[in-house]
Amino acid sequence: MKIQSLKIFLLTIICYSCQDGPKENPIVKTQHPNIILIMADDQGWGDLSHNGNTNLSTPNIDALGNNGVSFEHFYVQPVCSPTRAELLTGRYAARTGVYSTSAGGERFNLGETTIAEIFKQAGYKTAAYGKWHNGMQPPYHPNARGFDDYYGFASGHWGNYFNPILEHNGKIVKGKGFLADDLTDHGLDFIDKNKKEPFFLYLPYNTPHSPMQVPNAFWDRFKNKKLGMTYHGSEKEPENFTKAALAMVENIDWNVGRINDKLKELDLEENTIVIYLSDNGPNGWRWNGRMRGKKGSTDEGGVRTPFFIKWKNHIPMGISINHIAGAIDILPTLASLANIKVKTEHPIDGVDLKPLLFDDSVKWKPRVLVNHWQGKTSIRTQEFRLDYENRLYNMVNDLGQEHDLSAKLPKLRDSFTNIKHYWQSESVENTVEKGERPITLGHPDFVYTQIPARDGIPHGTIERSNKWPNCSFFTNWTSIEDEITWDVEVLADGNFEVELYYTCPEESLGSILELSFGKSKLTSKISKAHNPPLKGMEHDRDPRMESYVKDFVPMKLGTINLKKGRATLKLKAPEIKGLQAPDVRLLLFKRIS
Template sequence: MNTNTRRCFLKNAGLILTSWFLGGCSVQGESFRSNENTDQPNVVLIMTDDQGWGDVHSHGNNKIDTPQMDGLAEEGARFDRFFVSPVSAPTRASLLTGRYHLRTGAHGVTGGRENVRSEEVTLAELFKSNGYKTGCFGKWHNGAHFPNHPNGQGFDEFVGFCAGHWNRYFNTKLEHNGIFFKTEGYITDVLTDFSLSFINKNKQSPFFCYIPYNIPHAPWQVPKKYFTKYKRRDLDDKTACAYGMCENFDDNLGRILNALSKNGLSENTIVLFLSDNGPNSYRYNGNMKGKKGSVHEGGVRVPLFIRWPKKIQSGTIVYENASHIDLLPTLSEMCGLSTEKCFKLDGRSLVPLLRSRNCSWQDRIIFTFPRGPEWSFQGAARTRRWRAVKKKDKWLLFDIHSDPHEDIDVSKHYPEVLKKLSSEYTKLYKEMAEEGFKPLPISVGYPSWDEVELPAHEATLEGEGIAYKGKNGWAHDWIADWTSVNSFAVWDIDVVESGSFKAEVKYICSRDNTGCKIKISAGNCAVQTEINEAFDPEPFPHRDLLPRKEVYDMPWKQVTVGTLNLSKGRQKLKVLPLAIKGREFIELKALLLKRID
């Protein structure tokens, strides 16, 4: 497969101005970089998945050991009140663009709603346009199809997966620039190996290395030595597994920091660590209300540690509110990158807070927006003192200074405060929602990306007698219980260049159901075939320590249905049964389109 990345549309930019005004902090004279002749710093941006604020020893949790995270915070800056979105993909969209996720097209976690529009300017594109080598190693979760794929959004190299979660953490398959390959070992260790290879390969030039690990997200799989250690601390199975995953990450963080040191890169490398949302179970979280998915403090407040020796004073603690939308403008200033070509930024540079503990920082509102129109009944607005929370179309107000657990609604005592926060929220939400919730089609036909897999979980299911295998239709799910010839699956595609495409399907079919007929259509073109070969396998072996909500990883049979001649433009692609033999139609995992002209 040809995996050339799309041409970056940003022009090379010079150093930022060193005299400017931002948010009440006047920054004049020397920039955060020591002088214009200094080599551009490297950046290692590390993010974990579902690790809460409380999953760090130095945040008051004496049940977990995280010496590398603790040391990173002590050697640089610890942000005490850093906020993200309640779930994964929206956080990643805001982190990469400096914009609230609804501006970027990402408004969910599955079904294509996690995709960031390809025209958005990402951190990787900013760095790449300024001569940096760029690599992403881990969970992307902002688009699986080119040009929404990491290789289309500024990353020279990508190793990992694009979905919202992964099904196997041991000896799994991962993707390298569009091509899947087998790995050996635990997934976090493997991703670290590739990250270190990228760093070693590019140590002579500036690099941006983004490492979005996928732990401690479920499924609950971790090397037994970690799980056993935390079970000995009298913890329940889920907490023991989560803490084991966090300690495994901590060990890998140590490997990264050691590699930077051995290569003489520590002093000129900015290292950042954060998580993407609150914890994925009820466990220690600093006595905050809520967990992952919640718009309360516990669902959106996470660790942020930044180390840059000789530029950030060790032991710095920042108490001002900060957010994921702030990291793009912050890194842009640190590294001398212009944001002129970016779309409207919602974030602001945190450099003044890192330079001076006495900075006069203007208070502001940080918003938490829903991940989809069906979640519009919830949201939040946060200032230094207040958290306004929208729940079931009713607004509540909490004084975080006196009530950090959000127990007492004080909206009746401070109606003007609530009115201002709720009205500002509503105004911005309305500004973004119309475009933010529009579905993005799957692009097909890029010459540089000649094969596209349309997964079942990105289809719309029409009619009765058709459903997903799992309850929620999350990533890796497939279509099952397909019992009606009047039901079908539909994908919204955009053919960017007309051409002929071989159409294949991945399926499971019991012997009793062979002989069914399948049709694929798009526009005026259609192909069909009969499924005559049975394939009814067992799931792949797994190492779950607790029951999972996700579906299990399965082998799939692949068969060619025919050749589709697709015209340029946006259209609906349908898969439907022409005939069902036995009790039900095939179980459908994905439709593959491979350009053949």
């Protein structure tokens, strides 16, 4: 096949325009249905009773599939940030600049159009409550990406799920109760307040991501339970971890039930589309339909998720669709169902799934879905998966990917390999590299900017509390030669009131901190001791790998004038009393002029 012909073939099979255009369906009469988009964090395809797991019961989530449409082969990316970017933009995450899950690499590029922006422009009220994981500082913050209201944490994981430190539209606040319940409470309140106008509610839960914390009422169902369905592979299943994960999923199910009840109470079921999915495969070796791989893997078990869509009296009930689909399809599908035209700066990779919702026998052209993470790329067709090592599997009868067919079907393997290489050349090779995008500070349209330890670099004796940076803090600051730095770009001149979230023992009172950016500088003395113990372990159902946390408190460092431009933000301690300077969780900048 000539190169030009190959390119045309590959573009045809990969691009979103390969499908037939959506046909009008007389059932769809509502012009602007409400949207509730619910996403679990680290829940596997197998973590539902709907999919055959007898270890747990998830009647409320199952009901979304039973009373709506279930996609049996729905694909996301292997980890959190890229899946969220795809859901929000309808484009493969590699094309949008996502290359990591922390320290800025989780952000997708400016200029990408989000689903929230599209619905907001169409007159919807928009809100997101939960784990964002696509950028903390404006213009990457959810409030800058189309969401009118945001409550939760913008980082990748959190260290405590009971009454944790959170944010509300950039302002630091205290959570109330168990986090998943608290997020749902905010969602219910949003539905109540906007019941008479169209709304778009995004609920990205933080569970069952570790740390494995869950209220007693749910844990008690599992702590002494014998698991009837277990992981099939040679790797050892951490049984206690599995029990905690399943208990967390049952808690999500309870909260989904609360949402369903609210829609019934307000008579909104017939005017509300509800979607449920997860962001990647399971976060541990547990029963997952005998698929190969878990979170982090581009194999089937790492990227297949449940996907249910319900719209009472509009979408048929109890339909199961076998056509492959993915997170990139959510934006065009919801816009189509809501009769909203999509205008984006960049071409969307996803397709409109609406025709399948009403007629599974509709003519549907072959397509390829791509899974990619940290240099490993796998592609999925309706029948086959080519893994990152170019091994070929028939996924109709070999979900466990045990029988490599590449030697038997070399031409098919080679054609899929060409598709993969072409996609990589068009996407991965043009992605953002670490260091190209600094941390942004002081967007003129937003009051608050958080600069957390997560995004900083420790120097000297200073240590991060854990190798996983997302919910970490800096400690062991023992020398006046030490410093913490952030690669920062100030977006507009201004004066900023700065608060430090810190802990400090009594003997370190009087230590002096110095914050500088370019020629601007302020100094402040630590005048109040606050030395709480590490916490989190008292709620953990299974030992964690992430950092424990503390109850950090704010202290005003003063006001600093920052000039637009890129430079290094530095925090130093020119005078240290006692054994060490304060532990540092984050800096909060508040624009005051």
